[in-house]
Amino acid sequence: MAAIDVDNLEITFPLYHGAARSLKGTVATMLASARTGPAAHLAADRRSRIVVNVLRSISFSISQGERVGLIGGNGAGKTTLLRALGGIYEPVAGRVRVQGRLGTLLDAQLGMNPELTGRENITLRSRYFGLDKQTEMALARDVADFADLDAFMDMPVKTYSSGMVVRLAFGLATAILPEVLLMDEWFMAGDAAFLDKARRRIEALVRGADILVVSTHQPDILRQWCTRVIWLENGQIRMDGAPEDVLDAYLAS
Template identity: 55%
Template sequence: MTYLEASGISIDFPLYHAESRSLKKALLGKVSSRFSVDQKSRPVVQALRDISFSLKSGDRLGLIGSNGSGKTTLLRALSGIYQPTAGTLSMEGKLISLLDPGQGMNKELTGRENIRLRSYYLGLSKAKSQAFEADVIDFTDLKEFLDIPVRNYSSGMVVRLAFGMATAFPPEILLMDEWILAGDAAFMAKAKKRVEGMVQHADILVLASHSPSILAEWTNRLIWLDGGRIVADGAPMEVFKSYLPRHDFEELLRARS
């Protein structure tokens, strides 16, 4: 049974200024800290505070909030990249996170070589990696660009490749950051079709975005983050009602109807 559960997750981000990161500062700091009260008084940003929610098959969660509200940090925590400072993350299901378009890709390698690397990362057998490669090539539609280094791609092409690789074997849990918007309209339609197919297979999607229309369209639950805390959690339109300025909300309603 696929599920994703966050219980009381908090993350403190250590703050290192260019100088305080240096060894000299730390050594000198240790000496002088004998005179201070608390040795562990390190500056931190409270990136996430006591985040709890539970997702089950078919849930499509949207994350919304201003810049720096903790959306990306939460996605990283849910991916298991950041070990929480407090709380527990538990899940069952194959998870893929699309946090940054270039992630896991070597920009110097060609598209095809990157696809091969990814199939090694997924630990696929030879037959499966061929099917994987064929599927990604078919989806991304990069044609002759497949054989040139990824650094020569447009940002839209990178997104297409990253999305194609992430969803070729449909993950049971897909985490996405907002850069998906970098694709053109034709790609967006394709991507949406693919994610819908995924969700029909009773899977979980978590999507962070600034775009109300995308979130309203793609998700069936919305969490509003502010300052690393959950402000509101509920049906997308309900949350939007309090999140969006009145004018924007009415516009969204009109667009939806």
């Protein structure tokens, strides 16, 4: 049974680097009185370090078979929320529980080493999941097939076009059958034919009663792919419901 349960999640980032600390402090106090824009959640924590409140009091649960879309402006906290669900950022406060094998497609490089060839990256992923040699070969065939890479399999990933990288990463992340798939909006880099293929694959995954959480700016994608949309604003949930309702409200705002 795949399930996600988030309870009062809070994520804050410390701002350490950069010399203009006093400047940041000034900005923070200025902004604290007028919380409007996406960057307005600067604050000072109890040890008077400057922190950015990226997510505040987020609570929701996702049950088996749901396809959830995250929508919101830049800096609303979509990527951070995905990373928190993937266990990359552990909660500063609150609790995150995820049941089921995770597949994450979050980074632009997607956890692949650009210097290594496609095949070597597949090998690394197989080691990560502890696959045996035979399964690994089958996986490599499956991914090469899905991604249409043929001759490029033994070339470094950095020589790939962005569409090829996306296809390889997507094939890799979905070929190991995650029960919970977390996906950031980068996958829009594929062409129309790829999106069609990707949707078929995602639908096959979701038919296996798994969970998809995807963040995007594009309302069309959400309408086509999702059964539920969560609208994030300034690190808080503004609205959570059926795609039509949330998208209408979002586009109207």
